Amino acid sequence: MAAGARVVLLGPPGAGKGTQAKLLQDTFGVCQISTGDILRKAVAEKTPLGQEASQYISRGALVPDGVIVNMVAARLKEKDCESGFILDGFPRTIPQAESLDAILQREGIALNAALSVRVPNDVVIERLAGRRTCRNCGALSHRVFSPPKKTGVCDRCGGELFQRDDDREETVANRLKVYSDQTAPLLEYYRQHGLLKEIDGVGAVGDINARVLAALGGAAK
Numbered sequence: 001m002a003a004g005a006r007v008v009l010l011g012p013p014g015a016g017k018g019t020q021a022k023l024l025q026d027t028f029g030v031c032q033i034s035t036g037d038i039l040r041k042a043v044a045e046k047t048p049l050g051q052e053a054s055q056y057i058s059r060g061a062l063v064p065d066g067v068i069v070n071m072v073a074a075r076l077k078e079k080d081c082e083s084g085f086i087l088d089g090f091p092r093t094i095p096q097a098e099s100l101d102a103i104l105q106r107e108g109i110a111l112n113a114a115l116s117v118r119v120p121n122d123v124v125i126e127r128l129a130g131r132r133t134c135r136n137c138g139a140l141s142h143r144v145f146s147p148p149k150k151t152g153v154c155d156r157c158g159g160e161l162f163q164r165d166d167d168r169e170e171t172v173a174n175r176l177k178v179y180s181d182q183t184a185p186l187l188e189y190y191r192q193h194g195l196l197k198e199i200d201g202v203g204a205v206g207d208i209n210a211r212v213l214a215a216l217g218g219a220a221k
């Protein structure tokens with residue numbers, strides 16, 4: 001399964017996509033592409049992309065498809081993606097999924113699986129309220145479920161932990177609505193393409209990782 005894993009992770013905000021994507025990246029030795037992370041870096045660096053994206057991210061809306069597709073197409077060309085990729089947060093609309101299919105087709109490759117991580121809204125809200133991210137290395141922790149040894153300090157690199165602006169309650173409510181209106185239809189899209197795998201995303205991180213690996217099985221070859 002290591003060589004050629006090409007997987008899309010789907011799920012509502014806070015489902016644990018980033019957490020599982022980072023584990024899969026290590027397991028399979030492929031690149032992890034988080035569109036949210038790329039956009040947040042651009043916002044922090046005040047690049048033209050970041051200036052455009054920030055107005056959407058701050059209210060929990062989706063950044064326009066054209067901007068996102070070009071960004072992902074460029075990232076997929078980088079060397080560390082040659083042996084495969086885990087897409088976390090992309091695609092998020094049907095046009096994005098169709099563009100991804102076209103990009104991969106041009107390269108003569110295809111997705112192995114689209115894995116949906118199912119988590120109810122009450123769990124999502126709890127996870128997002130306590131999420132802390134390292135400003136330096138991007139490692140994820142949670143105030144209650146996986147607290148750092150020292151408050152505000154990343155266990156992995158000693159960097160500063162911060163709370164994302166879009167994890168505020170009112171923005172989370174909008175992100176959940178956007179997910180159900182614009183992204184949930186992708187489940188049917190990938191079901192029809194014979195690629196959809198679904199797992200229960202409630203439980204300990206390690207247990208969920210075992211479910212993810214079992215669901216992917218030989219699919220990611």
Ligand code: AP5
Pocket residue numbers: 011012013014015016017018019020035036037039056057058060061062063064068088089090091092096127128130131132140141142143145146166175201202203204205208
């Ligand atoms: P993005 O960054 O992609 O956010 P998201 O999809 O809303 O997902 P999250 O990062 O919030 O959650 P996650 O599922 O990765 O959960 P995590 O592992 O962190 O997008 C942000 C914004 O960017 C969008 O709103 C949009 O504006 C824009 N954007 C991005 N992509 C776009 C696209 N393709 N098109 C258009 N716009 C786009 O886990 C959450 C917390 O829970 C963490 O604290 C973690 O430690 C904890 N946790 C994880 N698993 C468990 C567990 N099993 N038990 C207990 N705690 C857990």
